Amino acid sequence: MTDYRGLTWDHPRGTVALRTAASRFSGESHEHTLAWDSQPLEGFESHPVGDLCARYDLVVLDHPHLGDALEADALQPLDELLPAAVVQEWRATTVGSADRSYTLDGRLWAAPLDVATQVAALRRASVPEPPRTWGQALELAGAVPSALSLAGPHALLTYFSLCVALGDAPATRADAAPLVGGVAGVAALEMMRDFFDRCDPATAELNPIALLERVAEGRIAYCPFVYGYVNYASAEGSPVRFADVPHCRPGGRLGSVLGGTGLAVSRRTPVTEELVQHIVWLLSADTQRGFLPRHQGQPARCEAWTDPAVNEHSGNFYTDTLATIESAWVRPRYPGYTAFQRVASELIRDGLLTGRPAAALYDDLEALHRGTSVATGA
Template sequence: MTDYRGLTWDHPRGTVALRAAASRFSEESHAHTLAWDSQPLEGFESHPVGDLCARYDLVVLDHPHLGDALEADALQPLDELLPASVIEEWRAATVGSTARSYTLDGRLWAAPLDVATQVAALHRASVPEPPRTWDRALELAGTAPGALSLAGPHALLTYFSLCVALGDAPATGADAVPLVGGAVGVTALEMMRDFLGRCDPATAELNPIALLERVADGRIAYCPFVYGYVNYASAESGPVRFADVPRCRPGGPLGSVLGGTGLAVSRRTPVSEELVEHIVWLLSADTQRDYLPRHQGQPARREAWTDPTVNEHSGDFYRDTLATTENAWVRPRHPGYTAFQLAGSELIREGLLTGRPAAALYDDLEALHRGTARAAARA
C-alpha cells in the first residue's frame, strides 16, 4: 500500500475539499491512501517548495515558486503523467492565465486547482456600490474605514496591481531592468501612500484572511485590492461583497496580480494510476462546478465561475470578479523571485508607514531588484 501525503494551506478554502476528496480516494482505492497536512498562509507564500517536496508527495503551491522548485529539481512535470488531451482541456477551460501560470519551459508543473486574484472587497451594508475608479475609492476611504493589503508579500503585489492598472506591467525576467518605469512606479507608490493615509495603519500588518474577517464584521468598509476568498461571500444578504478592482482611469486596464493554487507532484513520489485519476477528477468540470463549491473550495474552471447556481450560493462572487480575474497579470517565476517578493514588500510597507518619499522608495525598490538580478546572474 502507498500512503500518499499532501501539504495544503490552513484555511477552509485550502483544506475542506481536498480532505473530503482524499477520504473518498482512500475509501475507493484498495492499494493507496491519501491524507493532507496544512501550513499557515505565510508558509504557503514563502516556504521553499524544494524543502516541502522532500517531505510530501503532493504540494499545493503558488506559481511564483516554480523557478525555485525547478532549480531544486523538486517536481515531476505533469505532461509526463497525464494525457496531452487532458492538459489541453485544462488550458482551454480554466479562467484567464491560470493554466499558463503553472507552465514553464514548455511543461506543466502543477494542476490548476483553484484561482484567485486581487479584487475589491466591501462591507455590503456600509458600501452599497463598489467604487469603479481610483478617485472614487480615495473619496470613499475619506468617509468609511478602508485598508490596503500590505502584509507579507502583499505590499509589492498591490504595487504591481496599480502599475498594471496604470499601463506598465512589471518586467518578469530575472535580469530585466527597470522592474517598472520611473513615472509609473512613483505614481503607484504615491497612490498607495494617499490611500493608506486615510486608513488605520494597524491594518498594514493584516494578511488577506484577517482583512476579510474585518470586512465581514464591518470594522473595514472597503479594500480596493485583496485576494478574493469565496468563503467570505454568501447569498445576497451576506456581509461581504466582492467586485472588480477600481480602474485608475475610466476605460483603463483592470490591474490585478494572479494568485490561486496549483497541485504539484513531488519528484520523489511513486505515481500510481489511481493518483493520476484522482488529480484528473479534481480538475474535471463536474468536480469544479459542484464538489468544490459544496466543500468550500474556489474552482479554477470557467464553467464554475459562470454557473448560475454557483453564483447564487456565493452572492455572485464569481460573476462580479470574473473580468478582473480573466485579465490578471502573471508574476515572475524565476529562481529567487519569492525572496525578492518578500523583501520588496517589506521595503514598500516600511517606506509607506514611515513617510519615505515615493521617488526615494521607488529608487530603493529598483536597487533591490538590480541586486537580485546580479545575484541571479552569478548563480
C-alpha cells in the first residue's frame, strides 16, 4: 500500500478540486491513498522546491521553479512515466504556452494542470467597459480606486509584462545582457510610476488574492495587471469582471507573464499504474471541462477555455481573457531565478514607494541581474 502525499497552494482554486479528486482516488478499489497539504501563496511563489520534493510525492509548482528543481534532481520526467500518446495530446491541447513552460532540456517535468496569466480585473459597477489602451488605463486610475500588483514577486512581473508589451521581452538566461533594453526598461518603470502615483500606496503590499478580494468588496475598482482567478467571476451576480490587459502601443503585443500551476512527481515517489492513471484523468478533456470547473479549478486545456458551458458558468472569464493568455510570456527557468525574482521585485516596489528615478531604478535592476549571472556561474 502506498500513502501518497501532495502539496498544493492554499486557495480554493488550488485545493478543492485536488482534494475532491484525491478522495475519489483513495476510495477506488486499490490499496493506495492520496492526501493534499497546502501552503500559502507566498510559499508557493518562493519556498525552495528541492525541500518540498524531499517531503512530498506530488508537488504543485510554477514553471520558474524548474531550474532549481532540476539542479536538485528533485523531479521525475513525466514523459518517462506517462504514455507517449497522452503527452502528445497535452502538448496539442493546452492553452497558450502552458505545455512549453513545463518542458525543459527536451523533457516534460510537470503536467499543466491550471493556467493563469496577468489580466485586467474590474469592478463591474464602477467600470462598465475595460480600458483598451494604457492611456485609457491611466485616465481610469485617476477616476476610480485602482491598484498595481506589486507584492511578493509581482512588481517584477508587472515590469516584465510592460516590457513585453513595449516590444522588448526580457532575457531568459542568467548570462544574457541586458535583462531588458534601456529604452523599454526605463519606459516601463515610468509607466508603473505614472499609474502607481494614482493609487493608494498601501495596495503595494497586497498579493493578487487580497487585491481581488478588495475588488469584490468595492474598495478597488481596477487593476490593469493581476493574475486572474476564475473564482471571483464565477459566483452568480459577481461584482468582479476580468478582461484582456490594455495595449501599450498600437498594434503591439498584449503584455503578460504566464502563471498557473504544473503537477510534478518528486524523485522520491514510487510510481504505480494507479497514480499514473489518476494524473492522466486530471488532465483529460472531460475532467478539465467538467470536474475542475465544478470544483473551483481553473483548467489548462483549450477545450475548457472555449467551452460555452464553462464560460457561462464563469461569467465569460475564459473567453474575455483568452487573447492575453495566448500571448503570455514564459519566464526564465534557470537555477536561482526565483531568488532573483524576489529580490528584483523588492527593489522595484521600494523604488516606487520612495520615488527613485526610473533611470536609476533601471540601472539597479540591471546591476542585480549581472550579479545573478556571476552568482549562478552562468
